[in-house]
Amino acid sequence: MIHEVFMPALSSTMIEGKIVNWLKSPGDKVDKGETIVVVESDKADMDVESFFEGYLATIIVPVGEAAPVGGAIALVAETEAEIETAKQQASGSASNSTSAPATAKTAPPQQEATPAPATVQESPSRSNGRIVVSPRARKLAKELNIDVNNIKGSGPHGRIVEEDVEAAANKGKKPTGTTPTPGMTPVPAPPAAPAPSQVPAPKPAPSPSVPVAVAIGQVVPLNTLQNAVVRNMLATLQVPTYHVGYTITTDNLDKLYKQIKLKGVTMTALLAKAVAVTLQKHPLLNASYSEQGIQYHAAINIAVAVAMDDGGLITPVLQKAEQVDIYSLSRTWKDLVDRARSKQLQPDEYSTGTFTISNLGMFGVDRFDAILPPGQGSILAIGASRPQVVATEDGMLGVRSQMQVNITCDHRIIYGAHAAAFLKDLAKLIETEPQSLLL
Secondary structure: OEEEEEOOOOOOOOOEEEEEEEOOOOOOEEOOOOEEEEEEOOOOEEEEEEOOOEEEEEEOOOOOOEEEOOOEEEEEEOOHHHHHHHHHHHHHHHHHHHHOOOOOOOOOOOOOOOOOOOOEEEHHHOOOOOOOEOHHHHHHHHHHOOOHHHOOOOOHHHOEOHHHHHHHHHHOOOOOOOOOOOOOOOOOOOOOOOOOOOOOOOOOOOOOOOOOOOOOOOOOOOOHHHHHHHHHHHHHOOOOEEEEEEEEEOHHHHHHHHHHHHHOOOHHHHHHHHHHHHHOOOHHHHOEEEOOEEEOOOOOOEEEOEEOOOOOEEOOEEOOOOOOOHHHHHHHHHHHHHHHHOOOOOHHHOOOOOEEEEEOHHHOOOOOOOOOOOOOOEEEEEEEEEEEEEEOOOOOEEEEEEEEEEEEEEOOOOOHHHHHHHHHHHHHHHHHOHHHHHO
């Protein structure tokens, strides 16, 4: 029997996926539950696996091309004798599709003769006890002759990532007594000393840089992530929104930040915590519109916009930010950003936000308006904090650090007075009670 391998839906917003890497070649033996392909969804690279045992007969969608969710990307034959039949079936379908008007250049036709259930599933969600290994980690383990069965994964859902393989390789080495030179750039080779903790630290996020090759005068196709952003922005055009601005004095927040930044606390985490605490008093700002009415969310999940180095935008989510202490929140944020830039986030780590923060102030931007994300009621745009000459309470002139914030709201459920009250309470917290963020 011949089974179709379909493009899986790895997130609720995914409409197509791009093939990143085939881990099996045509003719290779495939076990049930074995990872056979890596797919780029809207905002992450995910391993997918086969539901059937047999042989990978033919690949319909090659590396670098995309297919719609539910579209056939390969055929799996149960026996070697059926491999040739599967190839003919695939080539016959391809010839038929060329004679019909093409609706998408990279979308392969679905087979009608052999209906079958979806033959792939997202690896992290399986429960068959198989080991989940990222493609890079698998390749490195093969190069270093490391058995992945003896490695404990530190990635999402126990996934074995590249750092786990490096740590395992390092355990088998004898200390050399050499000291790494400070400031040297890490190389892909295993580290020279054992990792100081059981969970290897994530690789540092790449610093923003100018693209290596700018195609001046050319049209460069959008990647999967950029296409997802386009769809989200077009959906937002249907929502009636408005903007409300507020000036917040940050002197006390800046003092607090200087006191605790050496403990790993980031300004992003402080701002997210302040917003989450304020949202407890204003649940409507954390709500969203639905056809049935106002959807009040049970949790306060703060999404923070992060620009990707290869284009596009992603919003890692700090789950239940009002309940998490500032130190844990900062560690979680660093981990989310590192994994976002290496495309290792799970869908629920970037698609479950109930309120979004966009902080362009870190780039020196004074003020801006943010576009409302789909499925949310509000987004807060945060500008840079700058020294300003202001009139003090005693009628004198003084210098205060101030930042401009602008909130964008869905006017179907949130009115101007609601937004103003939220910003007033947020300003009060930041200006007079920032120490409460440590509680």
